[in-house]
Amino acid sequence: MPGTVYTTLRRLEARRFVEGRWEDAAIAEAERRPRRRYYTLTPQGASALEEAGERLTALARGVRRAVSGASDR
C-alpha cells in the first residue's frame, strides 16, 4: 500500500538513511506531469542496510540450525 511506503520513507528520511530531492520543475513541466521526488540511499543508509542484512542472515542461520537440530532428535 502506497501509504505505508510513504510513512516508511518519512521515517527513513528522519533517520537520514535516505535523502529526498525534488525533480527540476522544468522537466516536469516539459513533460506535462507532476513533479517527482527522487529518493537516494545515503552512506549511513547503506551501512544500516548492510547491518540489517547481516542480522537477518544470522537470524536465518540460527533458525535453520534450530529447525534441523530439532528434526535430528
Place this chain on the structure above:
Amino acid sequence: MTPAWPTDLATRWSRRALGLASRLVPAASRTEWRHEWDAELWHLRRPSASSGPLRLVVFVLGAFWHALWERKEGWRLESVRQDVRYGLRTLVRSPGFAASAALMLALSIGASTALFSVIEASLLATPPFPQADRLVVVDTLFGMPGGPMGPSEWSYRRFQALRDDVQSIEDLSGYELRTMTLTEMGSPEVIGVETVSPSIFPLLGVQAARGRVFGRAEEDDGTADLVAVVGHAFWRTRLGSAPDVVGRTVTLDQLRFQIVGVLPEGFEGLTGGADAWIPFSALREVENPGALDDAWNQYFSVVGRLAPGVSIETARSEVETFGATITTRFPAPVGATRIVASAGVVPYREARMNPLARTSMLALFAAVVLVLLIATANLAGLLLARGASRQREAAIRVSLGAGRSRLVRQLLTESLTLAAVGGGLGLVAAWFGVGVLGAWLGDAIGTSGGRGLEYLDPDVLSINWRVLVFAIVLTGGVGIAFGLLPAWQAARTDPNASLKSDRRTVVGSAGPGGRGGLIVVQVAVALVLLAGASLMMRSLANMQRVDLGYDPDNLLTAIYSLTPADEQAGIDSGTFHGEFLERVRGLAGVVGVTLGEVPMGGPTRQTLVMGSEGRPELNPAMHVRIRMQAVADGHFGVLGTRVVMGRDIEFADDDRVDRVIVLNETAAAELFPEGSPLGRRIQLPWPGYLGMGATVVGVVADQQLGEPGRPRELQGFVPFRQAPQLDSGLLVRTDGRPGDLAAQVRATLADLNPNIALTSVMSMRDRAAGVTARPRIVTMLLGVFGAVSLFLVAAGLYGTIAFAVARRTRELGLRASLGADRLSLAMLVLRQGIGVTLAGILVGVVGATWATRYLQGLLFGTDGLDPAVLIGVSVLLFGVALLAAYIPARRAMRIDPMVALRAE
C-alpha cells in the same frame, strides 16, 4: 504549464480524494505532500498501466493513511513545541504572575513529593529482602479465657517446638535487640546487638561481606558459642576496616566474642538498630547456662517465610493448631495456669507498622495534598481572571481560523508548562528536603514499629522512580486541573461578541460563577486544615499540661548497667549502686540523688501481681501488671513526688528487714479497694517477694513515666538494697544546669569501674521534649499548612473580588452617578465575598467533622471535634475573608463616577 491530467472519472475522483486527504496534512508540509501524491497518481494512471478500480481504492486509502500519519507527527512535534514556546512567552511577559504561581506550585508539589517519599518508603516500598511479600511474623498470643489475646514474646523452648512442628513456614528465625557494653575499644560504650537464629541470614538474603554469617555450628547444642558478626559501620569505625578482622575478638558485657564475619554495608538488622549480631546459643554465657531452657523465659520475636505454594491462610491455621498446644506442652508457671495461649501469623509488612506513626504520616500527607488543592484552585482562579482579560486574544485567534480544540490545547499546554516549571522546582526542593524530613520524622514518629521491627530507615529516603512518577502525575494532574476551567471558558468565546464589544464591559462567560465555586472549595478545604491543626494544638497543650508527678526541672538523668560477668567477678550490685550514689551525692552542685526508672527512658520492668491482701480473689491469671522500680532512699523527696500516705523509702530499708513497697495511688486503689493499704501485703514474682510478700509502707502520687497520653498504670517502688538489679537509672537533682554535671558524673562512674558505660545522659527537660517530638512536629507542620492555606484563601478571595471590581468599574460608576451611596456600593462588593465564604464555611464544617475523625488516635485529652473549635476556625476564616474583600470594596466606594464613565 500544468500537468495534462487524464479527464476520466476515476482520475477526477481520485484527485478530489487527494484534495480532501491533504486537508488533514499540517499546512507546513501540505504542498509537498500533494505534489508527491500527484506524482504517485500520475504514475498509477499512466497510459501503459492497467489499473483496476481496486488499485485506485487502495491508492486513496493509502493517501488518507499517510495524511493522518503526517497529522499525528505534526501534532506531536510542531504544535506542541509551538504551544510550549508560546506558553513560556506569555509567562515571561507577566513575570510576577509566573513567579508567584511557580513558587506556590513548587512549594506545594515539593512538600507533597517529599512526604510521599516517606509514605513510599514506609508503607509502599517492598522491604529489601528476597520474596519480602512472603515474609511473615509469627506471634505468640496470651490472654484470659474469653478475653482478648495479646501478642507476647517467644521463649527458646517454645520457638524450637514451633520450628519442629510447622512446615508451612520456612527459615523460622528468632530475633531480639539488646544493648551490650562494648569495652576494650576506647571508653566503654553501649551498642545495639541483635540476638538471632542462624537461619535469619538466608531468610533475609544477607551474605557476609567478609568471613561468614552464622551457620549450623551456631545452632544451640547446649553450649555457649561466643561468636559474633559485626555490621559494616562497626567494622569501619571501630576496627578501622581491618582486612584481618575475622578471628579477632570484640568484648561485649565483659565477654570475648570471636568475630566470624562482617555484614554488607547498610544492613542494620530487622530492628534497624544493630551494630553486631550474636547467636541465641551465646545467651547461655551472656545470661545464664539455662537461659534457653525455661519455656516461660520469653524475650524475642519470630519471623519466617511462607513455604513455596503455601498461602498465608494455610500457614495461619497450622500455626494456630500449634498455638493451641502450647499450654499443655509447656505447663504455665504456678499461679498462671488459667492462661490461654495461641499463635498467629501476620505479614511482615503489616506487622512492622506503627499505627500512630502511620496515622501521623497519613494525616500530614493528607494535609499537604489539601494545601496543594487550595493552591490549584487559587491558580485556576488567577488563570480565569487572566483568561477573561485575554478574551480578545482568544477571539482574534478564533476568527483567524484557530479551531476551538486548538485553542483549548494551547491553553492547557500553557498551564501544563506552568505546572511543569513549578513541579520541576518542587522536585528540586523535595530532593533537598527529603533528607531533612527524614531526620525530622525519624525523631518525630520514631522508626521502630511493632515487634521492634524497623519500618522507616531515614537514611534510605530518596526520590526514587516511584516518587518521581508520583511527582510527574501530580504535576500533570495539577496542570490540567487548573488549566481546564480557563480553557473551557476560552472555548466558549464568541469571537463576534468579544471583538465587537468593548473589552472592559465584557462579562466573562465562566466569570464570577466559576471563580466563586473555586473560592468555596478553597474556604472549605482551609477550614478542614485549620480544624485539624487546632485539634492537634489543643491535644499538644493538654499533653504539656499533664501533671508529671515529679519536677522535671534541674534533673539530670542517665542509665548504666552492670553485667552478669561483673557479678560473677564478685561485685555486689547493691553495694556498687550504694557506693556510686554516695560519690555522686558528694559532687558540688548536687542537691539530691536517687536510683530508679528514668521517666521516658527506662529501664522499665513490668511484673504480674500474684496476690494482694486487699483483694483475696486476685490471681496472676487476672493479668494485673505493675510497673516496678528499685529506688534509693529519699526517692520521692529528690523527685518532688507527693507522698499521699505513709512514708518515703528509707536508708534502713535493707535486706536485713522485711520487704517494703511504696505504691502509687492507682496501684493502691486497684489492689486495696477498701481501707488503708498501709501495713498490708502484696505478692510479686520476685525472689523474696513471694510468700511473705512486701508490706506497703507508703502511697505516692501517680508519675508519668512513659509518653504523656498513656493511660494510668499501677506503679510500685522497692528499695534497691532489698531488690538488687544490675541496671538502673540515675536521677540527680542539681542546683544549676543539669548538663554541667554530666562530665563529673561520668568521671565518677569511670573512677569506680572503668568498664561500665553511662548512657543516655540527658536533662529531664530534653528527654521529655524528645518524647513529645512526634505530636509537636505533627502539630507544627499542620499549623504551618493551616496558616499557608489561610493566606492562600485570603489572596484568592482578594484577587477574585478585586478583579470583579475592576471589571465592574463602569457599572459601579454608573450606579454612583445615579445616586447610589458609597456604603451600598461597598456592600454590593462585600456581599459577593461574604456569600462564597459562608458557603465554603458550611461545606468545610461538614468536611472537617468527617475528616478529623481520622485524627482521633493522635489526640490526647480531647475527644475530637467540638463546636468551640469549629466556631473558632469559622470565625477566623470569616474574618480573614472579610478583610480580603474589604480592600477591593473600599476601592469600589472611592470610584469617581466621572472618571469611571470617561474611561470608556
